[in-house]
Amino acid sequence: MSDAFVLPEWAALAPALVLATTALLLFVYDSISPKSTNRAAIASIAAAGALVSLATAVWFILAGTGAEGVDAGYDLWFVVDEPGAGEGAISVFGGQLIVDQMALFFMVVVSVVTALVAISSYDYMAGHAYQAEYYSLLLLAATGMSTMAAANSLVTIFIALELASLPSYALVAILKDNRGSVEAGLKYFLIGALSSAIFVYGISLVYGATGHLQLESIAETIEAGGADAYGGILGLGILMLIGGFAFKTASVPFHFWAPEAYEGAPAPIAAFLSSASKAAGFVILFRVFTTAFPLEVTTDVIGLEWTHAFIILAIVTMTVGNFAAATQQNVKRMLAYSSVGHAGYAMIGLAGLTVDGGELVLGAAMMHLLVYGFMNTGAFLFVALAEYWGVGRTFEDYRGLASRAPIACAAVAVFMFSLAGIPPFGGFWSKYFLFLGSIEAAATNSAMLVVAAALVINSALSLYYYSRLVKAVWIDDPVTGFDRDFGGTPTGLYTAIVFAAIMTVVLLPGFGPVADVAIDAASAILV
């Protein structure tokens, strides 16, 4: 390990900082030329920022930043200026933020989705006002999500969460002339406000019981018996925290905003919210529950294993999401509910934790969120493409689209089958690992068998509605009068869709390293 390349400690936050800087850059650009119609420049700045953030995050992962004593064997070793650095998580600002493998992993997810959304928005948002605002809001939300990945104290968590949420409300409502968009924005905001209230209340209860906000300190207090007298309060606080996270991840019963917001929002924003925002919600959920409330110490205080809450939530969320998706006529709404269902799958990651294990299942949930970042974003971007062409909203309207746009429709077939978990695609592996992890966890907690069964049943059901879309675009006869020209081939959207499709496919052969990184990240936070 040479010291040829020394960066200060806070530089470990580079992926989030790059996003924030880009957002500010867009403000500057907008204030210099507020009337600019140079949309290409604005979109490029946003996309470039997201890509730089992605590149830094990937580089850090490869260099082993924040990894647990791993010599990654790369020359580009990321060194912070203190001896023994590069080993273990890098904690910044007195432990308020932390950069470890899991944080970087989710920063990758966030920046990839942001890049895809920025690229595709270039076409989708053509002809709309407030371009610079749109992109800077997007990047600010992404900054919030990136920070969520690194947040390590209930305060920073709350701030990051709000930083991600507030721009999202505005983004959903950005089509100001569209009643659906505005209504969705308002509903999203109201539900969000209620959830935030519950969340903050939860924080205050946890603080009341333990006297700390920093996650490790909370765990230490609980372990030291400092919260023994307040078991009920702590339990209630934890449950309220779960409520706040359930809102962010669109899990039942805090999911009601999702179908409305996704449907009303511009499709790229729906993709953004359902992939990146959900992933960010999960990373924070994983961190809080593994760091602040380790099972072995918390169980005695609150009287039961908190995994029970996640078992219930996972089963209910999967079932509600998939069942509600099954008979939807509107494609975007179907995807919205499917996204709720996938939150249920990812929740297995926490439901399957046990006192002395769970790397596999937690790693599987992380993998699922990564793959999901590609396949779900791609699916929403396909809807964006259809909206761009003015095709219509229902399955009926999508009939025979393959004759018009074979490449995009091939991509959508990939997304749908991957979402359903059909073997040749990335979605199969992550679901397979989730299933495997549940079965493994069932050895100590037999309720996990029910979760595994629910996973299988819901996957089977999901194949039904996912294949409906594939059938509509590929097999059904085109709608009559379908010959009209849609107005060109939007390059940005196509690029994003095809890239997402390629990633969904190549994640299968590339799954070995991805699985390794995810499981390493999972075991690092489970220590």
Next chain:
Amino acid sequence: METAFELAPAIVLLPLAAFVVALLVGEYMPKKGALAGIAATAGSLLLSLYVVAAVATGGEHQETYFTWAAGDAFSETGESAIEFTFGILLDPLSALMLVIVSLIAFLVHVFSLGYMNDEGETGLRRYYAELGLFTFSMLAFVVADNLLMAFMFFELVGLCSYLLIGFWFRTESAPSAAKKAFLVTRFGDYFFLLGVVAIGATFGTLAFQGDNSFVAAASDAIEGGEPLFGFEPRTWVTITGLLVLGGVIGKSAQFPLHTWLPDAMEGPTTVSALIHAATMVAAGVYLVARMFGYYALSPTALAIIALVGGFTALFAATMGVVKDDIKQVLAYSTISQYGYMMLGLGVGGYVAGVFHLMNHAFFKALLFLGAGAVIVLMHHEQNMWKMGGLKDKAPVTYYTFLAGALALAGIVPFSGFWSKDEILFDAILVGLNEPIFLVAYAMGLLAVFFTGFYTFRMVFLTFHGEPRSEAARDPHPVGWNIKFPLLTLGVLALVAGVANLAPVYKLTGLEITYLEFWLDGQYGGYADLTYTAYGDTVPFGTEYIAGSETITLLIAAGLGLGLAVAGAIFAMVLYNVPEPEPHTENLGSARTVLRSNYYQDEYQVWIAENLSLPLARTADRFDQSVIDGVVNGVSSVSLFGSSRMKRLQTGVVTNYAALMIVGFIALLLVLGVLGGWFV
């Protein structure tokens, strides 16, 4: 030597390349892909000869090229892992078979120029592509170094013969014959697959050769005496061996799964030559030879092989007597001859069986190609009663066909005599010690007479006497591309017997049993795959008539030759006349039975219609009502549930807030009660 082994994969891959070339660009090539096939098989032949040379100078080779699956699975004998691989095994047996297959395939390709191209057939691109794939499959099967790979290419061979038998798919009979061949052999292959799984699960390995082979593992298990899956080890070896034998019986057309083979005559005659001489049918017997060490461990399995073989030899020979179609006669002769090979292997005569496999490949390819030439001469007439007198008009065809016929009938000094004699000699030796084998021997011996008879009935009806139709009076000329393969094979049918003149050796002591030395690994080869090694394992003792090998030898050879000649002379008396009569009609009701092939097809159809079909119907009814009912029920419940779920989403934001809180409180109550927070 090393070069030869390194090039060995090319032997297999060249025909595959020909397949691809013919498939992709065959339409634009002169001769529609035939040239690619000829070049590829010629290349395979040369490389095979190179491999033979390498083995002859003391080489042997086993190499794994690709492990496509590996996993931890405890086998019954305690192996902790199993691997599934593709690899090649080159030893005397496979090297010999490589030459046979590539030679016959090469000659068939050349012959096809005359039989298919010159006759203006359509679909030639498909024909040559399938021929290439067929050759590839068989060669890959031959070099396979493990049972699973052998099984896979065994199946591919079956697929290719399905495609080629049904080549004229617009006729009514060809597709039906192709389907029959496919289904009947598949029935046998089903047992083969079970056998592969059973052997893999028992021994944790599927390799043919070496200390890690399943043969060695089985031998150890029998020595150790630990029961396998609750059976005596030897019993279990017998069971698994017989399961594999199911595939052999299907492919090599042994009783009772021989019924597909006569129908398979619907394919082009060139294809029949390939199927009967070197590929499809030969695959079965070759498999027994390949894993002979395994069968050698089980006297029961060997006895069954011998009895099935002997019975099939006789059974098929009797049916061949009454056929009028030249290709049908040859078809039954094939079944009968493979019966001999099985008989030979079943009595432990590994060399004799392989020797007959080789000789049969030459003379049967010759006879089929000769029959093809006759069919060309006769303007596509196959009924022997419409022929006659071709002897003077097509001398090359006649003399080569005659050479093949003499070899088939087993008349000295043609090749068939030597190998058949050796099989029968081995059988009588074992039979004198273990009487059950005498039954098999007697059936094999009796079949010799019928073989001589039907062979020469065919020769005389086709070539002798007066022409009995317009076509026979004015035959269509044949070109060099037909004559060249016939002459090559004619010479081989005459001289191939020199490879193993065992009787001469036993009488004179001259060491000229080259094939035996070859298969015994005296030039090169693996010690565990030699005749001596097998001989040590085979549990049968031998005995001689009057205690003398010479007397036994003379009696056995004399009996065999005498019966063959008697059959031939009987045929000559009846049919070598200017205007032959259909004498078989004098057989009366026996003829009806024989013409109907002992009602084999009828009873198999009866089984299909009265047992399989009702069973299938019941299963279908179960599937339609119970399974589908459950599935449909699940789907309607799901859709109903789905429509309920949708109603949760009312669109009114206050409802959402209320539901959220209700949900949250419900969760709180459940967990709170469980956790005792309210106390």
